[in-house]
Amino acid sequence: MKPIVIIGAGISGLQAARLLEIQGANYFLLEKSNKIGGRVQSETVDGFVLDHGFQVLQTAYPEVQRSLDLKKLDLSYFGSGAYVYLTSHFQPFFNxxxxxxxxxxxxxxxxxxxxxxxxxxxxxxxxxxxxxxxxxxxxxxxxxxxxxxxxxxxxxxxxxxxxxxxxxxxxxxxxxxxxxxxxxxxxxGKAAIPKAGIGAIASQLADIIPTNRIRLEAPVTHISADFVELESGEQLEFSQLILATEAPITSDLLGVSKADVEPLGSETFYFRAKGIYGMEPYLHLMPEGSPLLHFSCLTAIDPHSSLKGDYLFSATSLTIGISSEEIKRILADHLGVPASDFQFIKSFPIPHSLWRVSDFQTLKKEAEKRNIVLAGDYTQFPSLQAALSSGRLAAETVLEKVQ
Ligand SMILES: Cc1cc2nc3c(=O)[nH]c(=O)nc-3n(C[C@H](O)[C@H](O)[C@H](O)COP(=O)(O)OP(=O)(O)OC[C@H]3O[C@@H](n4cnc5c(N)ncnc54)[C@H](O)[C@@H]3O)c2cc1C
Known part of the structure; x- marks a missing residue:
């Protein structure tokens, strides 16, 4: 029997693969890049764990409750509420x-x-x-x-x-x-981040997937009726296909227009700071209109994220391309501390962080016509909940078809 092929090892593709593995199915997961996780990535820079963009896991998401072992993720929690900037100081707004x-x-x-x-x-x-x-x-x-x-x-x-x-x-x-x-x-529920970074969610999903079922650096360039073609020219036959790629790539692979695909971008900056400045484990919101949307002291959320007496801050803007100096200045000004206390580590500009909700009719109709099952957050609404849930639905659909 030809295998089920899943294209894309983001959270939705990993979830589909995990469930196919549990059911003992024959499948392969193909991923364009050299790592799993898609938009859920973390990396260690100068000893600090940095997530690619500010992301939190909502513990109450129904599919998170169902699919993830939250205990093993070793979560640190944000306080429920936020600090908001009122003329000259941050004022707590508790739930x-x-x-x-x-x-x-x-x-x-x-x-x-x-x-x-x-x-x-x-x-x-x-x-x-x-x-x-x-x-x-x-x-x-x-x-x-x-x-x-x-x-x-x-x-x-x-x-x-x-x-x-x-x-x-x-x-x-x-x-x-x-x-x-x-x-x-x-x-x-609570907004949380795993101590090892948001990327730990992808690692946990992949835990039970044998390495020989995942092919990294295997970009699919063409989809035909019963095989996919990789950039290398290799062709791989399938019995069923799950397309778990981002919305614009899905359009390209299906050969339909991108008309209803609208990205929402963000850039998150990380700074190493000399102090914690009395910050509590809450999101700090900037007033509407500020180029900086919000910031947090990640060390206040997870005390283990301090290093040699330095503390980790993250700051997010919805505008991509603002200089780190400008973000640092706004951050320091609002905390009333010298900008020299902050040392820029790295920023993650992500033009396609999320998608504006749309019914993606063109994509869905084309996929249905070609008997291809779609997964991915955009098929519902942009979130980890939707990525996990669409991956589950895709796996259930193909399992029904192959039985
Ligand atoms: C900055 C940021 C902040 C966010 N904040 C939150 C948050 O706080 N809470 C929340 O719930 N969600 C948040 N999200 C959304 C969440 O991360 C996504 O909804 C989820 O990761 C999407 O998973 P996915 O599998 O649908 O897509 P993706 O992660 O985009 O996965 C698609 C995969 O397909 C691969 N691929 C693409 N083309 C090919 C090809 N031709 N061949 C093979 N592989 C291919 C890609 O490399 C990628 O690995 C945030 C996202 C970002 C970026």
């Missing part, structure tokens, strides 16, 4: 449902009004029901935030920057249902 008394103390700060509190109660009430990540309605996250009627300060200092960070979308033009979906994740 009112987790730390009600600390939250009440922040009521006089000018960040939240009594009406915001009532509206947060309404959101909480709404989250008690099942929340669909995508409900098909046309309203955007930005329009929903405006319609709900929160105060100007709460919107521009917390809600809009926070959701821009989650969606990597300053315009907040993703579907409004995602606002409720992510709020539910933040309320019911």
């Amino acid at each position: 009112p449902f987790e730390k009600p008394f600390a939250f009440l103390r922040s009521l006089g700060s000018g960040l939240v009004t009594a009406k915001d509190l009532v509206l947060l109660g309404y959101v909480w009430f709404r989250l008690q029901r099942d929340v669909e990540a995508l409900d098909g309605r046309k309203e955007t996250v930005g329009e929903l935030i405006d319609r709900l009627g929160f105060s100007t300060n709460f919107k521009s200092l917390f809600l809009r920057p926070f959701m821009s960070g989650v969606l990597l979308d300053a315009r907040l033009s993703q579907p409004a249902s995602l606002f409720y979906f992510y709020m539910k994740q933040f309320m019911e």
